[in-house]
Amino acid sequence: NAGVTQTPEFQVLKTGQSMTLQCAQDMNHEYMSWYRQDPGMGLRLIHYSVGAGITDQGEVPNGYNVSRSTTEDFPLRLLSAAPSQTSVYFCASSYSTSSSSYEQYFGPGTRLTVT
C-alpha cells in the first residue's frame, strides 16, 4: 500500500490565486481530514469527511473548500490564496466507527507559501 499520498510537495502561490491540494489513500478508509501546521505550532483541523459525499468543517475552515466524491480522494481547494495561508498542509485518513477510535495515517505534507 502507498498509504496517504499528497501532491504537490511544495507550492508557491501569489495572493489571490486558487489551487487544489490533492490527497489520496489506498486503505479504504472512511474518514479523511485536512490539517494545517504553522511554524512551531501544533496541527489544526480544517475540514474532515466521514465518507464519500459527506464533509464537515473543522477548527479553521475559512478560505478552504473540500469535496469527497470517492472514498480514495479528498482534495482541498484554496479559493483565493492569502499570505496567512502560508503553512504546511497534512492530509490524514483512518477507519471510522461510532464505537471505537482508530489510528490516523498522515501524508508527508504540502508546503505552501503565499506571497
Added chain:
Amino acid sequence: DAKTTQPNSMESNEEEPVHLPCNHSTISGTDYIHWYRQLPSQGPEYVIHGLTSNVNNRMASLAIAEDRKSSTLILHRATLRDAAVYYCILDDQGAQKLVFGQGTRLTINP
C-alpha cells in the same frame, strides 16, 4: 474539547527509558487517549492509544491513571530516532477530530 497539558520539552539519553507525562483533568468517559509523534519535516506518526487500561505495542507503552486524569507514554529504550515532538491528544467518542496542542519536544542524547 477536553484539553491536555504536557511539558514543553524533555531530554533523555540513548538506550534509557523515557516517561512522557500528560495531564487531562477534564477528560470525559468517552475520550480515548492518543499519542502521536512528529519527526522533523514529517507528518505525525501514530504511536499508541487507549481508553481505560494500560496498552503496549511494538513502539511504546501507555500507562493510564486509575482516575484517567493523567497518562504516561513510556519508551522503553530510547534511540536517536525517537527524537521528535510527542503529542498527547483526546479523541472524543472516536470522532477522530484530533486537537493537537504544542506537544513535548523530546531530545535524545547519544
